[in-house]
Amino acid sequence: MDVDIGNALASAASPGVPRSYLDRLDARVADAHERIERGMADGEFGYAALNLPERVDTGAIRDAVAPLDGAEAVLTVGIGGSALGAATLTDALDTEGEAYYLDNVDPAQVSDLLDDLDLESTAVNVVSRSGTTAETLANFLVVRDAYEARDVDWTERTLVTTGESGNLRDLADEHDLPVLPVPEGVPGRFSALSTVGLAPAAILGVDVETVVEGARRERESLAGSLYETPAYAYGAIAYALDARGANANVAMPYHESLETYAEWYAQLHAESLGKDGLGQTPVRALGATDQHSQLQLYRAGPNDKLVTFVRARDGPDVPIPEADLDGLDYLADSTLGGLRDAEFEATEASLADVGLPNVRVTIDRVDAASVGGLLYGMEAAVVLAGELYDVETFTQPAVEWGKEVARDLLRGADALDEKETLRVTRE
Amino acid sequence: MDVDIGNALASAASPGVPRSYLDRLDARVADAHERIERGMADGEFGYAALNLPERVDTGAIRDAVAPLDGAEAVLTVGIGGSALGAATLTDALDTEGEAYYLDNVDPAQVSDLLDDLDLESTAVNVVSRSGTTAETLANFLVVRDAYEARDVDWTERTLVTTGESGNLRDLADEHDLPVLPVPEGVPGRFSALSTVGLAPAAILGVDVETVVEGARRERESLAGSLYETPAYAYGAIAYALDARGANANVAMPYHESLETYAEWYAQLHAESLGKDGLGQTPVRALGATDQHSQLQLYRAGPNDKLVTFVRARDGPDVPIPEADLDGLDYLADSTLGGLRDAEFEATEASLADVGLPNVRVTIDRVDAASVGGLLYGMEAAVVLAGELYDVETFTQPAVEWGKEVARDLLRGADALDEKETLRVTRE
Missing domain, CATH: 3.40.50.10490 (Glucose-6-phosphate isomerase like protein; domain 1)
Structure with missing residues (x-):
């Protein structure tokens, strides 16, 4: 540029x-x-993202997506950095087929999308670094259910991108799904040029080697x-x-x-x-x-x-x-x-x-x-x-507070005390 | 609310x-x-927008969209307030069919969209208050060409929403197209609850009377x-x-x-x-x-x-x-x-x-x-x-300067002097 x-x-x-x-x-x-x-040379956390053009293994991506060859659409289930880099590439570049993203937790969106999709020809790409992201796992369970309800074998159509352990890794092992690793030392928002961002584009025929x-x-x-x-x-x-x-x-x-x-x-x-x-x-x-x-x-x-x-x-x-x-x-x-x-x-x-x-x-x-x-x-x-x-570019500590509170609420904790209210309602 | x-x-x-x-x-x-x-009572420019719930004639909208009944998709050609209100409604509400918007001037987008659409079952809704908006007219000419190239009669599928005079009004008269008026005294960005915002929703089966x-x-x-x-x-x-x-x-x-x-x-x-x-x-x-x-x-x-x-x-x-x-x-x-x-x-x-x-x-x-x-x-x-x-809420004078310059450039004026340059390029 x-x-x-x-x-x-x-x-x-x-x-x-x-x-x-x-x-x-x-x-x-x-x-x-x-x-x-220096950070790049040492592969330090975060700085390692800038090594991706040399490090990313596009051959491994090609191998992992090969079983999905022929899919006319790819449904990526992921949120934040697990979706945005991929969506940027599939929206910017010409693709053979459609890319869809479930990157929110919204019941209306999920049911409307699943109603519209021809699951038979749709590949699923589920992405979570930790393998435990609540929104992603919840959406994936709903998606899997829809495939089963329509008698379409999701195990033949699903690619998993995740870390060394966690729910998604276990799931992939159990059903012998193709798995791509998340890149080490790379925060989600810096992962567009890794397996995370490139796999959906590769499924849809984008020349990912040229992107790299x-x-x-x-x-x-x-x-x-x-x-x-x-x-x-x-x-x-x-x-x-x-x-x-x-x-x-x-x-x-x-x-x-x-x-x-x-x-x-x-x-x-x-x-x-x-x-x-x-x-x-x-x-x-x-x-x-x-x-x-x-x-x-x-x-x-x-x-x-x-x-x-x-x-x-x-x-x-x-x-x-x-x-x-x-x-x-x-x-x-x-x-x-x-x-x-x-x-x-x-x-x-x-x-x-x-x-x-x-x-x-x-x-x-x-x-x-x-x-x-x-x-x-x-x-x-x-x-x-x-x-x-002079900030810590590669961390996002401020999002943890809310995650913990949301988990507590779902576990049945009392509704939060509101800090202050001044409600104005229609007569 | x-x-x-x-x-x-x-x-x-x-x-x-x-x-x-x-x-x-x-x-x-x-x-x-x-x-x-007071502004509402006098129907003053801008304030008149807040009268729309009493003034908008949903019956006239129903009549105007009746010839498009059976369309499976609606392609709205408009920009800014001529598209955003309508898009907000068709995206928020359940529709029978798809709503598409050409609200930019982008050759790649226009050709990709026209390639994908089944024009036979797609209604066109072209919207410009003045009837002379450059982006809208240019897009509409391209759309009309695509219908003609595929031997689909656009005159049977096109609704026009515009003012009392201008290119779009002339076009509608010439081809006997259904026309909806733009609301008087209502700036584009306040027109969601008028003919401008409601027509595409009405074509796609939304209960626009309930919106109003x-x-x-x-x-x-x-x-x-x-x-x-x-x-x-x-x-x-x-x-x-x-x-x-x-x-x-x-x-x-x-x-x-x-x-x-x-x-x-x-x-x-x-x-x-x-x-x-x-x-x-x-x-x-x-x-x-x-x-x-x-x-x-x-x-x-x-x-x-x-x-x-x-x-x-x-x-x-x-x-x-x-x-x-x-x-x-x-x-x-x-x-x-x-x-x-x-x-x-x-x-x-x-x-x-x-x-x-x-x-x-x-x-x-x-x-x-x-x-x-x-x-x-x-x-x-x-x-x-x-x-x-204490500002003039209903005007947008600052966008005129650029419009004039763009017109001059297209008329062959010399490229603009750049105010200042400091280019950094890759070796």
Whole structure:
């Protein structure tokens, strides 16, 4: 990926980062890069994620998904990092068949989806690092029941991705299911480029080797200066802008197929950097659609946001058929892609015009290699930012409190005392 | 809808609103309510939206969609407010058939969708207030071409919703298409409860009269005090929290089918209140999924957010099949809904525990009447907030600048000078 941070400099934006500050920050980037390289070399927890392009065994993925060959759809049962990376890839890239995700615990969604699916031709991909994730196991039990109720052999259609032990591992052993290991030392939100993220894409015919190759090329660009490393330029500018009041981080791809990418980035960013009272709020947006929704606020509201555009240099296009339409002469001889590109340029200029900091991330195409590079680059950006913030990038301690309470409630603990109530109800 | 703002009071949260301040603010709410009632009585621009439950002619909608009876899918071509309200309804409610939306300008999306659709059984619903929206007209021309290329008569399958004049009106006249009027005096983002939002739902068998009836009941609850009006309680607390540093407004429904609702709310909020340097940043989230994505940040990051939960008291449920799973004893005898509800309660408590302001919005079920009430209530909340902020709630002047630039670019104007560049590229 390439990154243009010009519109986030103090010469263009307010808040903006002075070039002289960036030059000084670059010394910290060099130190952080050393730390990151050391973590990678030692396979330290979290840093190990950045080794995935060299470590992931796509041959093993191919072997594990071989028994599912011919599936016309894949239903992935997983939540958070066990679903989002995979969904980002299957939504972004052309697939042979449909990818579905049960990444919530919602009775209406589960029954509607199971009613609609032809289970005979649907593979199930169940993913949980621990093998004990409540939402995932509960959903999987319901899915398994549906296969049995319709006399379809789920054991011939199920792939398990999990750790060395736990319920899912036992289940796989018992029914002789294909199993993929979760990568060691890699938090869920950093697992898009591992077995976890790649398996559903592989089942649906995506060239996962090329995804990995794109990530590997991005990995090779990591160097000790933000001026040489697109990923570090992005991580450093986001960090520096947050300190100057840009406390929202808007991911705004200009491709419908990258909508899930923005959701993936929101998780990566929030869980990695949202700690110790720090962290920008990630916001998902989509161009051109959100020009008709969020742009009013971005341009005329508080200058407290960094807007990150993501777009491809090249891609498929569709000509706009000729028609004699009043006031729409400017569409003549254009294409849908041309219209989209003009809207992108205008929106970028429109934010620059009011000094709202924005960054342009460019990839070659929305294809396997470029998307692999984009995901790797953004992971490296977040790791770099974590070093600059000096937070524990790879843990998520704050989610444990609620998990424990939910378990207690299900075990029959009394309903929680509400902290404070002020109910306003309709007469 | 019912609203509990207890966890946003100063006694529970930081930032939080002192009860004494709320009491004083209530005098301004009374004045604002008078202003709103006057605007409604006079049918003033924008305020007229709050009259829709009495004004919308569902009979005319039924008549206009009658020729499309039997369609198995509806493809709506529209952008922003011309799509989001309709999508919120068709995603939230049970429909007979599928609803698709072309609400972007993206060549890959358009060709993939048209390749997949059985056009013979697909109705087209094209929506543009002005009849000249570039994205919508361009997409519609491509769609029409696809029907013609496959020898399917689009004129028998197309409904137009537009104003008194413009390209779409001319087209409808020329081909004798059914036409629905856009509601007078109602900005697009406030048009969910009008022809614009209701037509696709009506084609797909939704009981739109009940949607409107639910809105009407919510309309009757509007009174001159935030303590008596759930919608005003919400609008007032959001406003008061923004002033105290909660500059992000997170909509977090706990139903998968309300995911689009959060997107609708984000548009309503951003375009209405994002002006004059003011306006919270709307953030879309989804429970329980985003507990595994955003909760770490919400609990451990800066206390600069208001999190608004939306949930239903009642709904369908699915038992979790029995299984002997290590460490998951607490799932025994439970249901997917029970697990979801426990996770909701735990998450709400988890934010209250750290004093992050949060509000609980409760509806009876995710059904026609309650969703109609929810949309109306949130519109009234935003109108009230607009009065408190003293902004022009119903305009969106900041989006015009970019539209003009995009048109110039397409007409062949030179590429824009970039304000500032600092490109970092891979070696």
